[in-house]
Amino acid sequence: MTKISIVAFDSTRFDVDAENGSTVMENAIRNSVPGIEAECGGACACATCHVYVDDAWSEKVGSPEPMEEDMLDFAFDVRPTSRLSCQIKVRDELDGLVVHVPERQA
Amino acid sequence: MSTPIETDVVIIGAGPVGLFAVFELGLYDLKCHLIDILDRPGGQCAELYPEKPIYDIPAWPEISGQALVDRLMEQIAPFSPEFHFNRMVAGFRKLDNGRFEVETDEGELFHAHAVVIAAGGGSFQPKRPPVPGIDAYEGTSVFYSVRRVEEFRDRDLLIVGGGDSALDWTLNLQPVAKSVTLVHRRPEFRAAPDSVNKMFAMRDEGKVRFEVGQVTGLKGENGQLSAAMVKGPDGEIDIACDRMLPFFGLTMKLGPIADWGLNLHENLVSVDTEKFETSIPGVFAIGDINWYPGKLKLILSGFHEAALMTQAVKRIAHPDQKLVFQYTTSSTSLQKKLGVK
Ligand SMILES: Cc1cc2nc3c(=O)[nH]c(=O)nc-3n(C[C@H](O)[C@H](O)[C@H](O)COP(=O)(O)OP(=O)(O)OC[C@H]3O[C@@H](n4cnc5c(N)ncnc54)[C@H](O)[C@@H]3O)c2cc1C
Ligand code: FES
8 A cells, every 4th residue: 555645725635545556536536535526537538637746746756648738738727747646656656645636627 | 490300319419329329219210310519420439538448348348439439330321310410409399299399509490209318428518717707708708619700800819728729710810810829838739730830830920929828817897808817937927818719628518408397317317217218208318418226327328228218219109010129130121221131
């Protein structure tokens, strides 16, 4: 199990034991984190699972693939650390990961 | 008002489930007209994930969204379904003779024995970008599609987005508008490279302005836009404009069907599980749009629903004919209809 934290827009912090190979979005939905909608169920087709990766983790998480970058065009207030949480797979080296939920999804 | 098109069944929505319904109904000699707001068949499969693989279509270990649609089109071709694209189904009423009338937003009328709602997640409509207060400008200064080019003549136009619609309209409206500014989050585009090159060439000639950034707010009064606030890499700037065209993709809304008086269950149409009939006899709902206990929004469930719905529609359309159950493998009459005998 890898520990990750998802911080809702109102600063409520959800500390989650995440299974390696699962996505950050799946963990957010399973724990009913407000502000993650994930309408398309993780197919990188809706941009309603947008998160900001904490600055300290941005490099480790990596940058989006071109398809995800295209979908990010539909998200709201996209920043340099923006990612779609359904495209971030939990793995050992992400133990301690922190992501922040934006004010709203598109 | 146009003369009504007379047919057996009107299918609302040409997604995978609406398409397969043509096949099942066709086996029972029921002729179909399909209406869809998109410009091509396939619903979500074609619009949202044409290139992604689907793994749970029986006997297809893996098939892409678009390939599934192409195969369905091939499968239903023998029944010559008639498609009416780029139209939203708006009105609906029961006629005195027991048939139904369906009306599109273009004013076309269809008369049919039965109406099959295969509207999926609802009709695809342009997504409203999450810019605070944008609704106050919609229809006066902010438009999500170009219905009339004249609306933009001699206007200071702001186009937002990085896909084909944004780029095509930048190129096409440039000769008409007073000025055109294109705003996109990043310097890379999803649009066809050829249009992107053309846009950059126009920018270099000083004909269009391109800014990297995201619209964060709008300025204006009484629905008349005067500027958009755009946050870019070097801070926030105001871009003067009196017309804005945001292209932020499509979302799905139930739309006018919500007002037909059907029993709904959280924006879905309630049906029984024998005939998939709604609370209005003769009106059926299949695929993602319907709800019943245990409903799963899967393509294969929609296909099953289409087969059962057909039995009920056949009884309505041809009450005097006996329903004979037949296999396509062995029935020569079915094979004749399919054009394989
Ligand atoms: C990313 C993604 C992946 C998926 N993966 C799978 C999978 O692996 N397996 C699976 O079984 N399912 C999958 N699905 C679900 C599957 O796509 C849907 O179950 C299926 O598309 C439903 O088909 P449908 O014909 O009922 O509706 P839709 O495909 O939604 O089509 C409905 C059509 O009706 C039109 N329409 C609606 N209202 C109106 C109106 N008033 N006027 C005119 N037209 C109207 C719409 O424009 C649309 O084209 C996936 C969905 C998504 C988004
Ligand atoms: S859940 Fe839809 S893009 Fe991530």
